Amino acid sequence: MSDTMKIQDPVFGDMEYIHYWRKMEEINFWNRDIQVIIAxxxxxxxPITEEQRTSYQYFEKxxxxxEKRSKAMLEKYMMDSDVILQEENIPDLETILxxxxxxxxxxFAxxxxxxxxxxxxxxxxxxMGTQDLFL
Incomplete structure (x- = not known):
């Protein structure tokens, strides 16, 4: 028997609880089709908060x-940090929290x-910065 709880949220849709509410979603991000965790x-x-629902709707809209602004910020950060701006150095989006x-x-990883x-x-x-600044 699974301890995983599932809900049908009116904004997020089908979500399951594994340390947080989550679902997998395919999106096109920075010209790449990727699977990300929506958390x-x-x-x-x-329960999921109204603030989370509002921000999810903002994201969808x-x-x-x-996408454009975050990519420009990342490119500037990489150049300022002396990271070579090449495809293999572009980080992989794993979770939208x-x-x-x-x-x-x-x-990102x-x-x-x-x-x-x-x-x-x-x-x-x-x-922007390392994940520990935000988590």
């Missing part, structure tokens, strides 16, 4: 703008920051 942070199977208060944070990972917050403001 709504919650403790002890607490503004994907292209968010919606915090309980509604922030949207992209969590990357070759040049393997220990801490890389993150870009895209809502309510844009910030």
């Amino acid at each position: 709504a942070k919650a403790y002890r199977q607490r 503004n994907k292209k703008i968010i 919606f915090t309980k208060t509604g922030e949207i944070i992209f969590l 990357c070759k040049w920051e393997q220990e801490h990972g890389f993150a870009i917050q895209v809502y309510p403001e844009y910030k």
Whole structure:
């Protein structure tokens, strides 16, 4: 018997709880079709918050703008950090995290920051750095 709890959220759709509410989704991001985890942070199977729903709707409505701005930020960060701007150095988006208060944070795996990972917050403001700054 599985301990996994599942819900049908009115905004996120089908979600399951494994340390947080989550689902897999295929998206086109930075001209690549990828599978990402859509995650709504919650403790002890607490419900998804209205702030998370609002930020998810914002993300869905503004994907292209968010995609362009986050890529430009990443490219500037890589150039400022002396990371060679080549395809193999572009980080892999693994998770789009919606915090309980509604922030949207992209969590990446990357070759040049393997220990801490890389993150870009895209809502309510844009910030970037290692994942430990956001988690």
